[in-house]
Amino acid sequence: MARFTSYDGTELAYRTLGSGEPLICLAGGPGRASSYLGDLGGLSQHRRLIVLDNRGTGESAEPENPFTYRRDMLVHDVEMLRRHLDLDVVDVLGHSAGAGIAMGYAVDHPERVGKLVLLTPALRSVGLSPEQSDWDTFLAERADEPWYEQVTRALANDAAGDNSVENRVAASPMLYGTWNERAQAHARAELGEWKYEVALGYNAEGAFTPGVMRRGLQEFDHPVLVYAASADPISPVRRCRELVELFPNATLVVHEGAGHYAWVDDPEWLVKQVATFLT
Numbered sequence: 001m002a003r004f005t006s007y008d009g010t011e012l013a014y015r016t017l018g019s020g021e022p023l024i025c026l027a028g029g030p031g032r033a034s035s036y037l038g039d040l041g042g043l044s045q046h047r048r049l050i051v052l053d054n055r056g057t058g059e060s061a062e063p064e065n066p067f068t069y070r071r072d073m074l075v076h077d078v079e080m081l082r083r084h085l086d087l088d089v090v091d092v093l094g095h096s097a098g099a100g101i102a103m104g105y106a107v108d109h110p111e112r113v114g115k116l117v118l119l120t121p122a123l124r125s126v127g128l129s130p131e132q133s134d135w136d137t138f139l140a141e142r143a144d145e146p147w148y149e150q151v152t153r154a155l156a157n158d159a160a161g162d163n164s165v166e167n168r169v170a171a172s173p174m175l176y177g178t179w180n181e182r183a184q185a186h187a188r189a190e191l192g193e194w195k196y197e198v199a200l201g202y203n204a205e206g207a208f209t210p211g212v213m214r215r216g217l218q219e220f221d222h223p224v225l226v227y228a229a230s231a232d233p234i235s236p237v238r239r240c241r242e243l244v245e246l247f248p249n250a251t252l253v254v255h256e257g258a259g260h261y262a263w264v265d266d267p268e269w270l271v272k273q274v275a276t277f278l279t
Contacts, residue, residue, distance in 0.1 A: 001059045004084040006077050008068060013059035014052045014081065018044030022087060023278065024078065025051045028096025028122060030071070031199030033058030036189060037095065041267025046275040047091075052081055054101075056198040069201025071097070071125065071208065075104040082112055091278060093117040096234065096260065097202060100125040107216030115278055116224045118243070120235045120260050124203075126217070126246060127210030128239045138174075138233040147173035165194045177231045177258040177265040186264050217246045224250035225277040227270075229258040251277070 001013040017039045027034035034051045035058060043049060053060040054074055067073065078101060082090055091114045094102025099121030106113045123129050142148060154171035169190050176183035224247045228240035237254055244250045253273050258265040 001053075003059075004081065006055070006080045008063060008065070010055050010063040010068070011061045012053065012055055012077060012081070014050055017049040017051065018047060020046065020048050021278075022050050022085065022090055023047040023117075024081065024090055024092045025049050026078065026092065026094040026098035026101045027052070027054060027057070028094070028098040029057070029194055029199055030054075030097035030202035031057060031195045031197070032190060033193040036186065036193055036261075038263070040093075040270070040274070041263030042271045043263075043274055046271065047278060050081070050085065052077070054098075054198070056195060056201075058193070066197065066201050067204070069198050070204050070206065071100050071202050072104055072206075074101045074202070075108055078102075078105045079109055079112070082109075088112075089114045091115045091117070093119060093274075094121065095119040097122045103213060103217060106220045106222075107213060110220050110222070113220075113222055115222060116220075117227065117274060117277065118224065119227045119274075120229050120232050120262060121226065121240070121243065122234060123239055123243060125208050125210065125213050126243060127214070128242055130233060130236050130239060134236045134239070135233060138236075142174065145173070145179070147179055163196050165191055165196070168194065174233060175260040177229065177262075183261070183264055186261060214246055218248065221248045223277070225274065226250055226252045227255065227262070227273065228252060229255040229260065229262045229265075231257060231259045232262075234260050253277075 003013050006012050034053050056062045092102050099118040151174045154167050157167050172187040173179045226240050226244050228237045244252045255262045263270045
């Protein structure tokens, strides 16, 4: 892992995979080490992936002030990474909660972003989070899945205040298009990758100003790829369509049958779509 010092003295870690034009990759969770991204199903064969461990996760140090875990504050770490890499303009990919960081970076530093990829993005930062009706429809369509009772029980436990990583993992089958051995291994890895304190800080009061973000995105005219997956309850396709409409120059791709971790479900299809867009 390579390291650099961010704006407040916190030492952050990142790994480099592949070769070619750089692509800064921002992990979600929030609060999950970037190791869960792997090389995004083989995208490193097309681009040099610069995969950042957000502060407090993975190999990155914990900051002295937990206030800096906030979504809007994490944008500053991306800018410090760009400066450390001595890049004038860079393409950026954000997955899930990492997409909230990526959009914030595009709004705050539009002149530093070439192309932007929002991979199964979390949508709270633009006020488009799934509604209860979205969750009801999603779960009703999967009532015959062998994991259904386990997942609905875990969701109830979460609503009752169970913030444990074990409960998160119990709910995770719903985030994959196919609950096979590869998906199960990927889900189990979260037991050693996620930190509640970091996730709490990401979502702290003041981290989200959807009106400001939406206005900023309307001014971001660089190419944007919004990558949705049909079996993803976090980023419903209908909401991703609304996200596309916020940008002057955005394209929507829908990965049929895939879930929130689309590169685990179908890496070849994902790599083809993202590599083509970036090219």
